[in-house]
Amino acid sequence: MTARPIAVVGASAAGLAAAEALRRFGWRGPLTLIGDEPHLPYDRPPLSKQLLHGAWEPEKLLLRTKDQLDPLDLDLRLGTRATGLDVATRTLTLDGGEQLACAGVIIATGVAARSLPGAEGIAGVHTLRTLDDALTLRGLLANGGAPGSGGVAAGGGGRRLVIVGNGVLGCEAAAVARELGHEVTLVGIAEIPMAAAVGAEVGALLAEEHRARGVQLRTGVVDGFETAPADPAGTGGGQVTAVRLANGGPPASEGVAAGGEGGSRLPADLVLLAIGSRPAVEWLADPALDTTDGLRCDAYCAAAPGIYAAGDVARWDHPHHGRPLRFEHRMNATEQGMAAARNLLAELAAEAPAAADRDATPAQERRPFAPVPYFWSDQYDLKIQAYGLTAGADRIETTVLDRAQRRAVALYGRDGSAVGVLAAGLPPRRLRALRAIVATPLAWDEAREQLRAALASGQDTP
Numbered sequence: 199m200t201a202r203p204i205a206v207v208g209a210s211a212a213g214l215a216a217a218e219a220l221r222r223f224g225w226r227g228p229l230t231l232i233g234d235e236p237h238l239p240y241d242r243p244p245l246s247k248q249l250l251h252g253a254w255e256p257e258k259l260l261l262r263t264k265d266q267l268d269p270l271d272l273d274l275r276l277g278t279r280a281t282g283l284d285v286a287t288r289t290l291t292l293d294g295g296e297q298l299a300c301a302g303v304i305i306a307t308g309v310a311a312r313s314l315p316g317a318e319g320i321a322g323v324h325t326l327r328t329l330d331d332a333l334t335l336r337g338l339l340a341n342g343g344a345p346g347s348g349g350v351a352a353g354g355g356g357r358r359l360v361i362v363g364n365g366v367l368g369c370e371a372a373a374v375a376r377e378l379g380h381e382v383t384l385v386g387i388a389e390i391p392m393a394a395a396v397g398a399e400v401g402a403l404l405a406e407e408h409r410a411r412g413v414q415l416r417t418g419v420v421d422g423f424e425t426a427p428a429d430p431a432g433t434g435g436g437q438v439t440a441v442r443l444a445n446g447g448p449p450a451s452e453g454v455a456a457g458g459e460g461g462s463r464l465p466a467d468l469v470l471l472a473i474g475s476r477p478a479v480e481w482l483a484d485p486a487l488d489t490t491d492g493l494r495c496d497a498y499c500a501a502a503p504g505i506y507a508a509g510d511v512a513r514w515d516h517p518h519h520g521r522p523l524r525f526e527h528r529m530n531a532t533e534q535g536m537a538a539a540r541n542l543l544a545e546l547a548a549e550a551p552a553a554a555d556r557d558a559t560p561a562q563e564r565r566p567f568a569p570v571p572y573f574w575s576d577q578y579d580l581k582i583q584a585y586g587l588t589a590g591a592d593r594i595e596t597t598v599l600d601r602a603q604r605r606a607v608a609l610y611g612r613d614g615s616a617v618g619v620l621a622a623g624l625p626p627r628r629l630r631a632l633r634a635i636v637a638t639p640l641a642w643d644e645a646r647e648q649l650r651a652a653l654a655s656g657q658d659t660p
Contacts, residue, residue: 201227202299203273204542205290207280208306208478209233211241211528212509214261215535216304221270223543227301230273232280232292234307237329238264243528245332246370247576251377252336256329280307285486285502302542305482305493305507306535309475309526314362314420321428322438323469326367338468339378356380360441360464362420363472364391366575369404371470373577376411383414383464385443391415392575395589396582396608396620399596403604403622407580418443418462423469440465475526477511492524497566499538504549506542508534517568518638519587519617527573537567570637580604583629586618586636595646597653599623607632609649616645 204220206213209231217231233239240259248254267274275292282291283303290298311325324335339357356379361368364386375382388394390401391408405415421444425436443462479489486502488494492513495501499514507514509531513524541564575582593611603623610618619636621629632652635645 202288202301203228203230204302204304205230205232205298205300206304206306207232207290208308208509208511209235209239209274209276210306210308210509210531211239211261212308212531212535213304213306214239215532216306216508216539217270217272219536219539220543223540225539225543228273229270230275230298230300232275232278232290234277234279235328235330236277238262238267238276240329241528242327245329246326246367247374249329249332250326250336250339250371251374252340256333259329279481281481283482283484283487283505285484285505288504300504302504302506302546304535304538304542305501305505305511306509306531306538307478307481308510310478311471311475312473313471314473316422317469317471320423320425320436320438322467323423323471325471326371327475335468335470339375339380357467358465359383359468359470360385360466361470361472362441363470363474364388364415365472365474366392366395368470368472369408369577370575371472372408372413373411376408376413377578381414382412383416383466384408385416385418385420385441385464387417387419389417396584397588397591397594397596397610399594399598400582400606400608400620400622403598403601403606404577404580404582406601407578407604411578416443416462416464420444424463438466438469441469475510477513477524479511494522497568498541498564499534499567500541500545504542504545506538508538512538514567517566523587525571525573527571529572530569533569534567537565541565541567570633580623581626582620582622583624583626584618584620585629585633586610586616587612588618588620591618593642599653607649607653609635609646611642611645614642615639616642619649 206216239261244259279293280290281293288300311327317323358381359375360383361372362385364384369391372382372384390398391404393401421442423438424440426439428437441464477492479493482489493501493507493511495507495512495514497515497517499506501507510526513522516523544564570585572585588610591610591612596608599605605623608620609616617639619632635648
């Protein structure tokens with residue numbers, strides 16, 4: 199009888215980490231890695247930075263080459279999509295109709311980019327989530343004007359780029375496009391860029407930097423797109439020419455023409471929709487699974503017996519924070535992939551000791567997954583880094599160390615405890631020294647005093 203495989207769905211950073219950890223922790227049975235893209239596993243953060251800029255080629259994003267994957271003895275299914283999962287039998291259905299009965303499943307399908315109604319089929323309107331997305335957009339931005347020139351399509355050779363969404367992705371793409379010499383307008387529902395992620399004061403520092411670099415910041419809700427025929431014959435889909443903002447948008451100024459009914463019109467040669475993402479769970483229809491804002495898991499990353507999740511798609515009970523959390527952070531993807539692999543093997547060993555002896559070395563007991571989240575963002579020559587939870591804080595204290603250099607430290611609190619710390623413009627070693635303050639939630643006043651002591655001791659200086 200052929201042994202059932204463990205299947206990892208999602209050839210992402212989390213999926214790769216899970217597959218490697220399964221082998222490292224002793225799984226000797228069949229191992230299937232399924233990815234809906236045709237590419238080998240690659241790193242996503244550089245898509246909106248080094249790759250989009252043209253500083254890196256796609257090969258540099260690969261997490262492993264084919265030769266490096268060979269020792270894992272994978273049944274590698276690239277360009278294959280999972281379309282269903284029967285939880286009771288742990289059976290996957292693939293897009294070709296094949297059914298794969300598994301010993302266990304790790305779901306690492308990540309997230310998909312959100313779009314806007316009416317955007318589909320319009321030439322020049324893009325999202326940025328995959329390698330192919332980034333390469334398409336990079337090709338269109340490759341011939342820009344001189345940095346800071348503000349040239350537009352009819353002038354200095356740059357394009358008029360409207361970025362809808364002023365979160366992390368939108369801000370990073372705006373920085374790259376300005377460095378390439380394009381005219382950039384950054385539109386957000388919130389007035390302050392990245393405010394939901396980092397708070398108003400840090401967000402205001404970022405807004406100052408973007409304005410200083412020539413980015414036009416706008417507040418408003420997109421009401422639609424204007425198009426022109428994409429070819430002289432007027433056949434096929436239209437080419438975007440402008441983004442319309444609904445009532446309540448900014449007044450007409452700085453090249454923004456007033457639209458109908460008091461709205462605004464932003465001329466555009468290209469539009470990037472950076473309005474967030476949705477967990478890729480639409481294929482998980484089994485009622486045994488909770489797919490509200492991701493795949494709901496317990497503290498061990500288990501969604502059901504033998505079914506685990508990792509990375510952007512997983513919403514699990516964080517032991518220290520007492521509530522379900524879902525992180526779209528690169529470091530969390532790797533750490534959670536390893537944790538899910540370890541805990542799945544421990545469960546399989548407990549379920550069927552004889553099978554575990556055959557297919558895997560004895561595993562440790564399952565352990566709760568309790569990371570200290572870490573994220574970073576690079577915009578121009580400014581690096582923002584944070585440990586812990588910064589979104590959803592009910593209390594934020596920001597210390598601006600040097601406004602001209604955009605150097606700041608912020609402490610984030612929730613329910614009386616400090617839960618996150620952020621540094622902008624500081625070397626990584628300085629932030630690491632602050633990590634202990636939020637490794638486990640401390641009382642706000644105690645954490646505040648520790649942060650003040652660290653700053654007073656000179657740890658804020660490069």
